[in-house]
Amino acid sequence: MRTSRKGSVEMPAFVRQLVKETEKRVTSFFKGGRGGGAGELSEGEEGGEEEGVIPSPYLDRPVLDKHMQEGCASWGLTYALASMQGWRAHMEDFHNCFPQLGGELAHWGFFAVYDGHAGSVVAQHCSRNLLDHILGTGEQQAVLQTAGRLSRYKSRGVLEDQYPAEICSNLPQHTSLKVSSMPKQGSLDNISIILVCFPAAPQLSPEALHQEAELEDFLESKVAEIFEELSATGDEPDLLSVLTVLASTVIPGLPPGGGLQSKRNCIISAYYQQKEVRRSRLAQELSPTDAN
Structure with missing residues (x-):
């Protein structure tokens, strides 16, 4: 697709x-x-x-066409891939997505992104030959286990602002959104992301969704409160000022390991909502009163 x-x-x-x-x-x-x-x-x-x-090696405008792929294994593993050329003059990345190998490795999968550097020749060669080479060594499981540890290390921080359950509930959407955001965040490289969800991954629960909604309601109310307090001086507070005050506030229920950073989208949205409300109010106050 x-x-x-x-x-x-x-x-x-x-x-x-x-x-x-x-x-x-x-x-x-x-x-x-x-x-x-x-x-x-x-x-x-x-x-x-x-x-x-x-x-x-760079274009004047990024190529934002996305290649999307998703699939699953019979034993419950699911995955999604998204890749984009971005600012680079050529797409140099290649990848492998094999959710289920055969024979004695029927409960093994193989996923890899090969990052092309100044050309795609080596990356393409690896995508065509690396798995066959591993399977031909006679030490398949040892090699795959080592590669798996490297993969987990390399993937840290890719979606650190999201709950695992939220990611696993819609892998294609999250891979697509993450890839789309990278050029806007300053990445000048080709972009390729594979997300893999294992059967034991946590699932969304009504209780977790309720706690999430309560946390976001609390954050929105705190942003509104801080915005009003800082606006009392007469000047419109900038986002950094609001974040600085919010960071010194005790906020219960933040995701473990994620902290306030994990809710940045909610906070930024609440800030701009307050900004728009303030501007609308000022516009009404400055408009001439209806003579009738």
Whole structure:
């Protein structure tokens, strides 16, 4: 399944200029140090159009087309993949998603993202051959266990602001949202994410949903209270000021290990809601009264 959306985000001009200047200087160095190597470029290279000059690895606008994939194993494992080219001139990532291997490894799966660096050749080769190589070593389980430990280490922090139960309830949605957010957060690389949910993963419960709703109601009321207190000086408080006060407040029921950071979306939404309410109120106060 493939979804498409044209990029509406432009790379900042200073970033484009920095990348281009760096590339020109590196190109000059590898051509034999013309123009002093890391110094000024020789005449004719200024426009970056000289034959042989390395093309920019970045685009002026990101490619936001997403490749989506999902599946499951007979023993209960589910997974979802999302990948995006992003700002890079080419998609260099490759991946493997095998939720269920055969034979003695029928209860094993194999998932991998191969991060291309300055090209896709090695990443593509690994996606085509690595699993067969592992299965041919005679030490499949030992190798897979080692790879699994590395995978868990590498994946830390990918969705640290979400509950595991919430993620597992809709893997495709979370992978899609996470990939979509990365260019906006400053990532200039290709983006590929695989989320795997095991049968023993926690499930959503009515009690947990109720606690979550209570926590968000509490946070929204605290943001409104802080916003009003800071507005008493006459100036509209910025988000950082509200967050600073909120961080010093005791808030019961925050997710273990996530803290206040795990509810940032709720807090930011509540802040802008208060901001809009204040502006609407000020507009009404400044509007001329109806003569009738």
